[in-house]
Amino acid sequence: xxxxxxxxxxxLKSIIERVERLEEEKKAAQDGISDVYAEAKxxxxxxxxxxxxxxxxxxxxxxxxxxxxxxxxxxxxxxMLADLPLGQAAIQRATA
Amino acid sequence: xxxxxxxxxxxLKSIIERVERLEEEKKAAQDGISDVYAEAKxxxxxxxxxxxxxxxxxxxxxxxxxxxxxxxxxxxxxxMLADLPLGQAAIQRATA
Amino acid sequence: xxxxxxxxxxxLKSIIERVERLEEEKKAAQDGISDVYAEAKxxxxxxxxxxxxxxxxxxxxxxxxxxxxxxxxxxxxxxMLADLPLGQAAIQRATA
Amino acid sequence: xxxxxxxxxxxLKSIIERVERLEEEKKAAQDGISDVYAEAKxxxxxxxxxxxxxxxxxxxxxxxxxxxxxxxxxxxxxxMLADLPLGQAAIQRATA
DNA sequence: ATTGATCACACCTTGC
DNA sequence: GCAAGGTGTGATCAAT
Numbered sequence: 069x070x071x072x073x074x075x076x077x078x079x080l081k082s083i084i085e086r087v088e089r090l091e092e093e094k095k096a097a098q099d100g101i102s103d104v105y106a107e108a109k110x111x112x113x114x115x116x117x118x119x120x121x122x123x124x125x126x127x128x129x130x131x132x133x134x135x136x137x138x139x140x141x142x143x144x145x146x147x148m149l150a151d152l153p154l155g156q157a158a159i160q161r162a163t164a
Numbered sequence: 165x166x167x168x169x170x171x172x173x174x175x176l177k178s179i180i181e182r183v184e185r186l187e188e189e190k191k192a193a194q195d196g197i198s199d200v201y202a203e204a205k206x207x208x209x210x211x212x213x214x215x216x217x218x219x220x221x222x223x224x225x226x227x228x229x230x231x232x233x234x235x236x237x238x239x240x241x242x243x244m245l246a247d248l249p250l251g252q253a254a255i256q257r258a259t260a
Numbered sequence: 261x262x263x264x265x266x267x268x269x270x271x272l273k274s275i276i277e278r279v280e281r282l283e284e285e286k287k288a289a290q291d292g293i294s295d296v297y298a299e300a301k302x303x304x305x306x307x308x309x310x311x312x313x314x315x316x317x318x319x320x321x322x323x324x325x326x327x328x329x330x331x332x333x334x335x336x337x338x339x340m341l342a343d344l345p346l347g348q349a350a351i352q353r354a355t356a
Numbered sequence: 357x358x359x360x361x362x363x364x365x366x367x368l369k370s371i372i373e374r375v376e377r378l379e380e381e382k383k384a385a386q387d388g389i390s391d392v393y394a395e396a397k398x399x400x401x402x403x404x405x406x407x408x409x410x411x412x413x414x415x416x417x418x419x420x421x422x423x424x425x426x427x428x429x430x431x432x433x434x435x436m437l438a439d440l441p442l443g444q445a446a447i448q449r450a451t452a
Numbered sequence: 453a454t455t456g457a458t459c460a461c462a463c464c465t466t467g468c
Numbered sequence: 469g470c471a472a473g474g475t476g477t478g479a480t481c482a483a484t
């Protein structure tokens with residue numbers, strides 16, 4: 069059967085501790101979210117609608133990011149043209 | 165259509181901001197976990213085994229026991245599996 | 261551009277047909293498995309446990325043993341986990 | 357610990373047998389696919405290209421199915437008109 | 453029922 | 469050509 073040397077043993081302990089620490093943080097964040105919604109509900113808000121808003125905003129952010137990456141790639145492709153007048157025009161067309 | 169007064173509007177803004185802040189923290193924690201495992205893998209650890217350790221430690225002892233008892237009872241009901249094709253094959257391999 | 265003679269064309273057709281036929285069979289088998297589990301669930305069986313049984317039986321005994329030895333050695337290297345936060349908590353729960 | 361009565365025991369055995377039988381079929385199909393490609397390779401075909409063809413044909417089939425479902429829903433929506441002259445015209449427009 | 457994470461498997465690619 | 473590591477896909481699982 070395989071055995072772990074003292075060095076690996078320390079590493080292992082560190083890994084487990086770090087993961088468990090992070091999982092606690094993750095759970096804390098999730099609990100916080102639940103709390104916020106619970107409080108909102110107590111103040112008369114429609115929690116389902118709130119979740120829908122958050123969801124939509126996240127999707128919007130993703131879409132924006134995606135778009136910016138495309139623009140980015142265009143910019144890069146046009147890179148060597150960027151400081152010339154006609155290059156400027158091309159960039160304008162690509163990002164319009 | 166329903167409208168929100170200035171007060172509720174402020175509340176709403178606060179709710180969304182708090183949730184989004186917490187979701188960022190949650191994501192950061194998850195990313196951190198992935199990073200730790202990736203690093204561990206780079207150091208030669210068996211990530212699957214690491215996950216098994218964390219899971220085992222997290223798992224409610226009761227629930228785990230329950231699951232294992234069900235599996236156990238099924239195994240028992242199958243008479244140690246000896247009369248099923250794959251069971252035969254497994255036995256062959258084990259005794260080869 | 262490369263062209264296929266009549267002979268190769270026939271071969272090609274045969275290859276595609278055979279692969280697609282086999283992929284249909286594969287999918288049918290997968291669907292059948294899902295059906296069996298769904299039916300079992302309807303009869304009150306714990307599907308997760310059933311999957312665990314099948315998995316355990318399928319698993320190469322060697323490989324399973326290997327995995328468990330790694331987990332084992334990790335557990336051992338952690339000195340039975342007693343000095344980690346979640347380990348403490350688990351002990352608390354177990355002895356409550 | 358939970359025990360299974362004789363009736364359930366029979367059911368359980370049947371479930372496991374059926375699943376394992378289906379998994380064998382699934383594996384046989386997968387192996388057959390690999391064999392076909394291997395044979396094709398031996399006959400000078402580019403396996404990667406063959407896979408691409410099969411993949412594209414599957415995608416096409418899915419797209420077609422999707423399209424037909426939409427048509428189907430239109431047909432259904434127009435259902436009560438289907439046997440009247442003007443209804444026929446509407447269906448033609450919807451499925452064009 | 454929906455979503456995100458994990459897992460298993462087949463595939464591809466790189467290095468030898 | 470093969471073995472090994474990375475990638476992608478489909479299924480399962482957990483949490484919501």
